Amino acid sequence: MAAPTERSRRIAAIAVLVVLGFTHVERGPSEWFRTMTATSDGLGHLGSGDLVPLIPVALFAFNGYGAAVYYAEETKNASRTIGRVIMVCLAATVVIEILPLAAVVLGAPSMDDLLNSAAPMNYFLTARGGPAVRAFVSVGIAIAIVNAVIAIILPISRLLFASARDRSWPDPIDRLLSGVHARWHTPVAATILTGAIAAIAAATLPLSWLITATGAGLILVYLFVAIAALRVRRESPTGSYRMPLWPLPPLLVIAVMVYAAYSLGRDSVSQLIVAVVTLALGSAYYLIFLRPRTDRWALPEPISEP
Structure with missing residues (x-):
């Protein structure tokens, strides 16, 4: 602190x-x-x-x-x-x-x-x-x-x-x-x-590259959190949480993040590649090491407090 x-x-x-x-x-x-942005001819929109x-x-x-x-x-x-x-x-x-x-x-x-x-x-x-x-x-x-x-x-x-x-x-x-x-x-x-x-x-690593690469990772995080929200509500229609204007928020997030990922891949593909490779490695680690071992990754159940 x-x-x-x-x-x-x-x-x-x-x-x-x-x-x-x-x-x-x-x-x-x-x-x-x-x-606005600065251009060689002054300010541009x-x-x-x-x-x-x-x-x-x-x-x-x-x-x-x-x-x-x-x-x-x-x-x-x-x-x-x-x-x-x-x-x-x-x-x-x-x-x-x-x-x-x-x-x-x-x-x-x-x-x-x-x-x-x-x-x-x-x-x-x-x-x-x-x-x-x-x-x-x-x-x-x-x-x-x-x-x-x-x-x-x-x-x-x-x-x-x-x-x-x-x-x-x-x-x-x-x-x-x-x-x-x-x-x-x-x-x-x-x-x-x-x-x-x-x-x-x-x-x-250059600061500008780190910021953009971190942002690219966050795009994927927001994207998969929105997808997870849709899946959780589909598996449990009553759900353990409520979201105003359902299902508009996760659908909107998915649309924006997909378009942002497309634009980033077009303009700064190296940062997006880092984010995708990181996600792929994590998924491969889960499938190869964690999923076959039932004694591992035993996540505790949520505690219901009065």
Whole structure:
């Protein structure tokens, strides 16, 4: 968890962006709904087809709101609260990301300079607040990035630990990754392995490629979650959950994700290949190693709490 001073600095950094933008409005709210990009001839407009390949990046930006589900086993009345927590986190994520971005778009001195800048946020902060404000906000953003990495490592480590506890790997790996610290009861080996893999990837792979590849993986995750929702409801018509406007949400997600995957495969095929190969390897591992062994992957039944 972040220390109070670190949280305060991150909140202050966001607040500075919002205040600077909305107190120096240069254009009307309609500008927020226009899709523009920098071209050699100035500003150009993007069509809907140009926006679809950006869906993986957008998914990466907003993803993470569902991480609460990793801690369902330690949550009281999880069946009643986890869904609500996830939706609240999603709403908070949207507000926290959209407000500063809207402020920058509406308050930038020049949209041409903003979109042509190598660091648009730095351009905006320098133009509206000066070097000192830019430095303050940059420190807050750096702290936020470090804490975001920690926040990602914790649930992924928890997932890796749970997979070993449920005997998803060969016995030596299960024993190692399912171990916990004698005093703190934390999954030490799983956390160290997760952090090491993340550090190696960050040090050896380009950031833009990592973002797009992660987004491509998320496209497949959203796609199969939507397919799973349809299957679960078909096998149990009454279902153990409710979804407004059923079955429109999963059908809409499937249509958008299929089109996004098609566009990504056309423009950035290497990232999509990584996501598909990862999924194929996982499926092959399940079919070859886990499925024939009935004594493994014995997932516990959900706990019905009063």
